Amino acid sequence: MxxxxxxxxxxxxxxxxKEKNIGEYIISKDVKKVLICYGSERIKKDGLFYTVIESxxxxxxxxxxxxxxxxxxxLSKVKEGIKLAKGNSIDGVLAVGGGSVLxxxxxxxxxxxxxxxxxxxxxxxxxxxxxxxxxxxxxLAATGSEMNCFAVITNEDTKExxxxxxxxxYPKVSVINPLLMQSIxxxxxxxSAADIIAHSIEGxxxxxxxxxxLNRQIESIIKTVIDTxxxxxxxxxDYETRGxxxxxxxxxxxxxxxxxxxxxxxxxxxxxxTLSALHNVPHGAxxxxxxxxxxxWYYKRNENQFTRFAKEIFGLPTAIxxxxxxxxxxxxxxxxTKLSQLNIEESDLAKIIENTNKRAEHFGLGDxxxxxxxxxxxxxxx
Amino acid sequence: MxxxxxxxxxxxxxxxxKEKNIGEYIISKDVKKVLICYGSERIKKDGLFYTVIESxxxxxxxxxxxxxxxxxxxLSKVKEGIKLAKGNSIDGVLAVGGGSVLxxxxxxxxxxxxxxxxxxxxxxxxxxxxxxxxxxxxxLAATGSEMNCFAVITNEDTKExxxxxxxxxYPKVSVINPLLMQSIxxxxxxxSAADIIAHSIEGxxxxxxxxxxLNRQIESIIKTVIDTxxxxxxxxxDYETRGxxxxxxxxxxxxxxxxxxxxxxxxxxxxxxTLSALHNVPHGAxxxxxxxxxxxWYYKRNENQFTRFAKEIFGLPTAIxxxxxxxxxxxxxxxxTKLSQLNIEESDLAKIIENTNKRAEHFGLGDxxxxxxxxxxxxxxx
Numbered sequence: 001m002x003x004x005x006x007x008x009x010x011x012x013x014x015x016x017x018k019e020k021n022i023g024e025y026i027i028s029k030d031v032k033k034v035l036i037c038y039g040s041e042r043i044k045k046d047g048l049f050y051t052v053i054e055s056x057x058x059x060x061x062x063x064x065x066x067x068x069x070x071x072x073x074x075l076s077k078v079k080e081g082i083k084l085a086k087g088n089s090i091d092g093v094l095a096v097g098g099g100s101v102l103x104x105x106x107x108x109x110x111x112x113x114x115x116x117x118x119x120x121x122x123x124x125x126x127x128x129x130x131x132x133x134x135x136x137x138x139x140l141a142a143t144g145s146e147m148n149c150f151a152v153i154t155n156e157d158t159k160e161x162x163x164x165x166x167x168x169x170y171p172k173v174s175v176i177n178p179l180l181m182q183s184i185x186x187x188x189x190x191x192s193a194a195d196i197i198a199h200s201i202e203g204x205x206x207x208x209x210x211x212x213x214l215n216r217q218i219e220s221i222i223k224t225v226i227d228t229x230x231x232x233x234x235x236x237x238d239y240e241t242r243g244x245x246x247x248x249x250x251x252x253x254x255x256x257x258x259x260x261x262x263x264x265x266x267x268x269x270x271x272x273x274t275l276s277a278l279h280n281v282p283h284g285a286x287x288x289x290x291x292x293x294x295x296x297w298y299y300k301r302n303e304n305q306f307t308r309f310a311k312e313i314f315g316l317p318t319a320i321x322x323x324x325x326x327x328x329x330x331x332x333x334x335x336x337t338k339l340s341q342l343n344i345e346e347s348d349l350a351k352i353i354e355n356t357n358k359r360a361e362h363f364g365l366g367d368x369x370x371x372x373x374x375x376x377x378x379x380x381x382x
Numbered sequence: 383m384x385x386x387x388x389x390x391x392x393x394x395x396x397x398x399x400k401e402k403n404i405g406e407y408i409i410s411k412d413v414k415k416v417l418i419c420y421g422s423e424r425i426k427k428d429g430l431f432y433t434v435i436e437s438x439x440x441x442x443x444x445x446x447x448x449x450x451x452x453x454x455x456x457l458s459k460v461k462e463g464i465k466l467a468k469g470n471s472i473d474g475v476l477a478v479g480g481g482s483v484l485x486x487x488x489x490x491x492x493x494x495x496x497x498x499x500x501x502x503x504x505x506x507x508x509x510x511x512x513x514x515x516x517x518x519x520x521x522l523a524a525t526g527s528e529m530n531c532f533a534v535i536t537n538e539d540t541k542e543x544x545x546x547x548x549x550x551x552y553p554k555v556s557v558i559n560p561l562l563m564q565s566i567x568x569x570x571x572x573x574s575a576a577d578i579i580a581h582s583i584e585g586x587x588x589x590x591x592x593x594x595x596l597n598r599q600i601e602s603i604i605k606t607v608i609d610t611x612x613x614x615x616x617x618x619x620d621y622e623t624r625g626x627x628x629x630x631x632x633x634x635x636x637x638x639x640x641x642x643x644x645x646x647x648x649x650x651x652x653x654x655x656t657l658s659a660l661h662n663v664p665h666g667a668x669x670x671x672x673x674x675x676x677x678x679w680y681y682k683r684n685e686n687q688f689t690r691f692a693k694e695i696f697g698l699p700t701a702i703x704x705x706x707x708x709x710x711x712x713x714x715x716x717x718x719t720k721l722s723q724l725n726i727e728e729s730d731l732a733k734i735i736e737n738t739n740k741r742a743e744h745f746g747l748g749d750x751x752x753x754x755x756x757x758x759x760x761x762x763x764x
Binding site: 010178212243 | 390391398601605606626
């Protein structure tokens, strides 16, 4: 096993009505004025916004309203949030939404305490040394951002989708109430399922050494996502199942599934981030296209592990049958597996490959993910 | 799923040579003078003690030496530690050893900041509101104490073995170096295996509602303990396997295996704590005797879950076959399954039953664990 240091300070508040205590959670960290980050006006229509406001007011916490954050959240919106936070003596950031909103909130929390350009941290020009406290109320389970120290933002000018990570951006308190996730469309449910599976398999398949205990922990997440997604498609209001789906999502990227593994990389995310940066496809939809294509190209490099996956997840005997079973499952639940389903044409590939190869070099993976290799991978998705 | 709040602030430092950084970990929490708690003089013979001292001195941390803590750690020893800590302006406690040493350290950390009798917290007369920071270097993997907020102490006068729990006693930093665990005897290895399995199954079998995701996470721990114990018996210096065993042990009782479950209890621990309080048997040895006896008595109350256990862990079709397989496995690795192996006679049962029933009433379980029921359970272990 590889050496590791692990400390996850996030306080998870899981369950019904937990959002009603948000004021209490925030004041317990001595925060007096928050920037409330969110996406569409849906949280005003369904009343969640006002539940939050009421709880803040009860505790005497002031707030500034900052809506309009979109999927594949943008650098320009983050900068707008930073400007608003700086101009209003904000001392905490509250995200109400999914991973895009929370990732924006994390970036705003860092940028508010920095005089330069927030993008400096994404291109590794600067190291994060502080951030405002971050809180969240999740309305979508997928990214795991609620219990990790990552944030992914897209620079629309350069078409780069890069991430920051720092112990300073672990949320202080995360509210996960499965009831708030019941109104998610099946479309976004299945994209989320693909995202969680992607988080689970990146280390699982690419690690040069992987403890068996980790394999088992990860397989328990994947099996849970498969079972619960199938139930939720037909019964979106099944609270128990929604809860298991949500908690599996958090566990898939709270850091624990990498402890003791070595040499792992995130190739599916690396490739998909190009798709969503260039073509603005939903992250999960991009992933369900990339994953089978990447697996078919990669599996012979780690065939034992792919055979294990086939057996443990689908009860099948060979690596390739496991890959096909996952692809079939993506098709069955209705998340795309071909580029054409994302309206990406063969003629778009050159630019995608160019951008991904540049990204691979940024991550020190340029030798493996050459243009030729990427061409083979992407061709599998045509 | 049951609502829950979870925050585990312990910083885990896992891997080779991590104990050499202990001074750095301690000074990072602004602690200047520690009480070093340990068991036998073995840590002086093998040099670990001096490695620790050197690291403390490098960072200018003073220390007081407090050895002689025994298995089933005693209240009198804890009081001795508290007195020493109070008399020497100690501002942190460092445990070097296994769960008994760490549990003593936690109790000392609480008692040093309290003017009354530390036992007040064990009998719920007082609630813990503060504790000195606790650090540890583990030399045995079993109790999970290194990443949880529990401590179990035996009051020798009253023959009561009770626990405290409080967020204040989570260790600040826990060092888990599998190399430091290689010299453990096979006897204590297999007792530890029984202890970890006990931690895994208490909630698994007794919860009135248990998410499937939790079942899978727990099964991954049990499977890992079974596989790794068998390897370590013959290859005690297998680093990878030792590491997996240790990390599975930590995960079995760091709180995560109970999140979202409801209505669970700890009957095997409740019964075993009587055995070790009255007869001073090693905790793990007591557990491997109690578990099959309890399972045979209990399983019809939750037969589906016992059938699941049989299938997932041993690939067997019925609940009773799963119970027998676990008992056979305990026999195979060489941890006891009968009271006679602990030198406990049938004539000792009355007192054990009396004491356990009193303990059951303390936990609000007196209706289930009546003297009659306990007689049936204990008779299964004759």
